[in-house]
Amino acid sequence: xxxxxxxxxxxxxxxxxxxxxxxxxxxxxxxxxxxxxxxxxxxxxxxxxxxxxxxxxxxxxxxxxxxxxxxxxxxxxxxxxxxxxxxxxxxxxxxxxxxxxxxxxxxxxxxxxxxxxxxxxxxxxxxxxxxxxxxxxxxxxxxxxxxxxxxxxxxxxxxxxxxxxxxxxxxxxxxxxxxxxxxxxxxxxxxxxxxxxxxxxxxxxxxxxxxxxxxxxxxxxxxxxxxxxxxxxxxxxxxxxxxxxxxxxxxxxxxxxxxxxxxxxxxxxxxxxxxxxxxxxxxxxxxxxxxxxxxxxxxxxxxxxxxxxxxxxxxxxxxxxxxxxxx
Numbered sequence: 001x002x003x004x005x006x007x008x009x010x011x012x013x014x015x016x017x018x019x020x021x022x023x024x025x026x027x028x029x030x031x032x033x034x035x036x037x038x039x040x041x042x043x044x045x046x047x048x049x050x051x052x053x054x055x056x057x058x059x060x061x062x063x064x065x066x067x068x069x070x071x072x073x074x075x076x077x078x079x080x081x082x083x084x085x086x087x088x089x090x091x092x093x094x095x096x097x098x099x100x101x102x103x104x105x106x107x108x109x110x111x112x113x114x115x116x117x118x119x120x121x122x123x124x125x126x127x128x129x130x131x132x133x134x135x136x137x138x139x140x141x142x143x144x145x146x147x148x149x150x151x152x153x154x155x156x157x158x159x160x161x162x163x164x165x166x167x168x169x170x171x172x173x174x175x176x177x178x179x180x181x182x183x184x185x186x187x188x189x190x191x192x193x194x195x196x197x198x199x200x201x202x203x204x205x206x207x208x209x210x211x212x213x214x215x216x217x218x219x220x221x222x223x224x225x226x227x228x229x230x231x232x233x234x235x236x237x238x239x240x241x242x243x244x245x246x247x248x249x250x251x252x253x254x255x256x257x258x259x260x261x262x263x264x265x266x267x268x269x270x271x272x273x274x275x276x277x278x279x280x281x282x283x284x285x286x287x288x289x290x291x292x293x294x295x296x297x298x299x300x301x302x303x304x305x306x307x308x309x310x311x312x313x314x315x316x317x318x319x320x321x322x323x324x325x326x327x
Contacts, residue, residue, distance in 0.1 A: 005058040005082075005122055005171040006047035015044040020065075023048070027055050028077065028125050029107060030070040049174050053127040054192050056170055058082075060120035066112060073108040075127050076149065078199065080167055084119030088112070091284055092325045093151040100160050104149035104203050122167050126195060134196035135207055143207065145231065148280060150204040162202040166195060206280060209272070219261035222247040226254060227262075230270055234277050235299050238270055274298055275306070275313055282321040291318045 011023050020042065021031050027048045043062025048055060060083075079088065081097045088095050091109035095101075105111055115121070132147050170191065201211060210227075219227075226243045240251050243266055247254060258266050281294045295303045295318070310318050 004047070006049060006056065006175055008175045009049045010045075010047050012044055012046035015042065015046065017042055020044040020046065024067070024069075027057055028069075028123065029072060029075075031067055035066040035068075051174075051188055051191070053130060054195065055125040056167075056174070057123050058120070058171070059123065061115050061117065063117050064115065066114045068110075068112050069107070071108055071110060073128070075107050075125050076131065077105040077107060078124045078126070078163070078203075079103045079105060079113075080122040080124075080164060082120040082122060085116045086119045086121065087114045088151065090151050093283060095152045100164060101152075102160060102163050102203070103151055104199075104205075105151070106149065122171070124167065124170075124195065126192070126199070130192060130196050131199060134193070135200055135211075138197075138200065139207065139210055145206060147200075148206045159202040162198055166198045170195070206276065209276070220257060222249045222254065223257040223261050226258075226266065227269065230266075230273055234270075234273055235297060237299055237301075240266060271306075271309060274300065275310055278306070278310065278318065279314060279321065282318055283325060285322055285325055291322055294318070294322075 011027070012019055015023075023046050024031055027046075027050055042065060044065075045060050046057065047059075048057035079097070079102070081099055081101050083099060086097050088097065088103050088105060089110075089112045090103075090105050091111075095103050097103055105113075128147070132143060135143055135147060173191075200207070225247050229243065229246050230238060240254070243254055244251050249257075255265060258264060258269060262269060264272070278294060278298050278300070281298065282291070285294065292303060295306060300306045307317055310316075314321065
């Protein structure tokens, strides 16, 4: 951005640690800890606007600052780097960000964000249920698993541009209106829907495969019902007879439907979803588990064969993903 975002909504200039914590707590989430290098001036600047179930803020620091927010399962934070560098650890996931990089932070996981001196960010907080409602609207079905975004979910240029242009619009809009317009509930609702729609389309998450496949959204009910059943029962062995039973169609009809609308057989779809859930489990594993247990918990009877497919999809073996989880 060529201007100072949300300049008309300045909340803090050249602030100290206490002021920064207080404003962050009121606009975003409670901080368990904010650390600054000894003897350094924090030089914090905080611009922001609260929009009900969504908040937007511009923040920058004159010193290296580490923030450790308290955990909450209510919302997501989408962080865009405007200048400088930072690193974010969210659960067991770690990302280093530079200019225009986007990080989607799951507030339910332990988080530590370190800003280098001069690093500037735009941050948007949005209630998680709004994102999940948008997904259900787009998919035209109830989602059974909570939405789970990849931390480094928008590192390709198209995704970055889509998200950054949305943030650019919002900051420009709320810096050029008077207070009564800002309180217009219909206008605000349209902005929140725009953010939710852009987020789920531009950032990677556990429903991305469905959204990116137009053939899936156009698929007949029996194909979508089978997909839904597979996701609900991915940890168990799933047979064609089960799928035919819950969709009330013949095996040939179901096979043809999957091939026509998803470009794969039901068994190939099951394998793809199983790989996805195993990948998520490995990325979020604790120190007490291992690859074999995660495989077993996700209905895998032949770990060696699955590891081969995992490598073909992710470019590494399951053990490599688990090892990276704790590095």
